[in-house]
Structure formats: structure tokens, C-alpha cells
Amino acid sequence: MPGKRATRLTPDQRREQLVQIGLEMLADRSLDELSTDEVARRAGISRGLLFHYFDSKRDFYRAVVRAACDRFTAATEPDGSLEPVAWMRAFITGFVAYVLEHRRVYLALVRGAAGSHPAVGDIVGEARETLARRLRDGQRRLGMPDAPRLEPASRAWMAFAEEAVISWPLDEDDDAARDELCAFIEASFVSLLGLLDRPRALAPR
């Protein structure tokens, strides 16, 4: 009975449950299509009770997107005690694993209407900034010089990595293809950022 389940959870647990349901539903719809009626129904509570935990639809959307972004930034935070190369590989592997596993949520938030949804743009933007800072951290660990164009080049590399993961033809649990993808992204990191010092042209200019 819904009423019975409702009394069992603490307010924090209930909020967490509702956010989790929102995250699951984002896997096959955009943020705009995320119905709070449906979320409440799946949780076995009334819509009114949902709005006891969240001030508004916007507040609920923000909580769901924040949870997705927190998981994303946690997945791409390597153990700080790793050696530089292992650290950078852990960053890349974490990024690939998260995007593969949460591909639809990732697309919905980063590239879908929700990517620039006015209610959550700042949260997605913050997660991007966290990732960019982490990448710069990795570059410093590797002793890469702070080239004048390193920042835009790094942003471009992130866009490259994102699109590579999204486009790569992969069956689930195809570990060889996943390793190949990680190796390709690692190689692109080595090559692209190295180009800042010594560009390679199609032919002598």
C-alpha cells in the first residue's frame, strides 16, 4: 500500500528515492517530458506529497540533474595517489564508463533540450567546469607545459572524447571494443595536446 510505504522512509530517504526515480525516467525521455505525476505514481505517493519534498517542478528537476552531475564528476575523479599516467588513464576510463553506462541521461542533459534548459544550465555548466579543472590537474601531473592555447585545445579534446564515446559502435560488455575506444581517446589526448608545440600539416605549407 502506497500510504504504508510512505511512512517508512525518512524525509532524506524519500527525497533520494524520488530523485532516483527521476534519474531512471530520464533514460528514455527529456527533462521536459519528465512528469512529476508519473514520478509520484512510481513512488507510490501523491503528487501533493512530492511537492512536500520539493518546492516546485523546477526544484525537483534541479535535484535530479544535480544527482546525475554528481555521479558524473565522481566517476571521473581518479584516486589522487596514482602515478600521473595511471591517474590520466583512470580519468579517461571513468569518463568512458560513465558516458557508456548513462548514455541516454548524458545525451538528455548535455546535448538535449535540457542541456540548455534554463532551470539546469548552471548545474550542467558547473559539472563541465569541474571536469575541465580535473583535466588541467591531469595535465599538470603529467608535466605538460601551460601552453597559451592549452585551455581551448583541452575543451576541444573533451568535445572529441564525448562524441567518440557516443558514436563508437559498441555492444554492451564488449570489453575489447571498450579498451580500443579508451586507447583511441588516450592516443588523441597525447597527439592533440602535443600539437600545440609541433603542428603537423597535410603537406608543407
Place this chain on the structure above:
Amino acid sequence: MPGKRATRLTPDQRREQLVQIGLEMLADRSLDELSTDEVARRAGISRGLLFHYFDSKRDFYRAVVRAACDRFTAATEPDGSLEPVAWMRAFITGFVAYVLEHRRVYLALVRGAAGSHPAVGDIVGEARETLARRLRDGQRRLGMPDAPRLEPASRAWMAFAEEAVISWPLDEDDDAARDELCAFIEASFVSLLGLLDRPRALAPR
């Protein structure tokens, strides 16, 4: 007098004028913020007359986005008689020039809410496909083998090039910086797609 100007244009000229006003307005707002009232006002005609030329707001939006995409694909179509390297450079230079010149329209359509705006997603998608076909054409001209991962790698490179142009710090008319950016994108093309055959790792695996 608005009425007077309205009688001077042929229906085709009027449509073109309205689309042009829409394109100019997209430079500082998203598609959703593009008011047909404002477009009609700028053209000196009534809102009713605008809807004589376009069936609906959606129809007008589609015409504006189609015009933007047509210009984009035209800007990235090199002269077919060029040698392969010159052809590929013309493709890159055209891409960079278009994105720099129409940066805000590009962002509004490709990355903003409008990028996945249900009314225009298919038009933007078609333009992306045209560009992807053109890139494959360039690769064939250069004699690049049709590697199994060439397609996803090329998509990733396009995302890289897009983000590089958007992030690169550039003042208008800074030709040296623009040349540097084009050289960096050309170098990335050479390196990234070459990686499909011989990946470079951070350290021996």
C-alpha cells in the same frame, strides 16, 4: 511607409526578407525567443501578412533554420577541381570562417535549445549529415583508407573542430590567430585520423 514597401516586394522577395530578418535576430536570441511580431514589425508589415507567407510560426522557424544551414553547407563546399590537400584545407577554412562569422547563430542552432528544438532538429541533422559526407569525400580524395572506426572518429573530429573554433580566443580580423586555429585543426585532422592505424599511448601499456 510600411504599406508602400509591402507592395514593392514580390512574394519570394518578401519571404527572403523575412527569413533574413529572422537570421539577424537569431544572432542574439534563441529560436524560442524569436518573436514573429518583432519580425513583422522590423519588416514593416502586419503579423497577419507574415502568416500569409508562412503557414505557422513553426513554418517560419523552419525557413530561418534552413537558410542558416544552407549557408553553412555552402560555406564548407570546396571547389571540386582543387587538389586533395587544397580541397581539404578549403573545407577546414570554410568551416572555421562560417562558425567564426555566425558564431551566435551557430551556437543557437547547434548547441542551444534550438539544436534539439523539435521543429528544426531534422534540418540541423541533415546539415550535419551533409558535412559528414563532405568530410568522407575529402578523406577519399586524400586516399585515406576506409578504416573500420573512421566514421565515429570523423564525427569526434568534427565535434573537436567545432569546439576549437568556439573556444579559441580570437579578436575580429586577427588573421594570425585565425591562421593558427586553421593550422591546429588541420594538424588535428592529420593526427587523429592517423591514430586509427597507429595509436600513441601515454606510456607503454
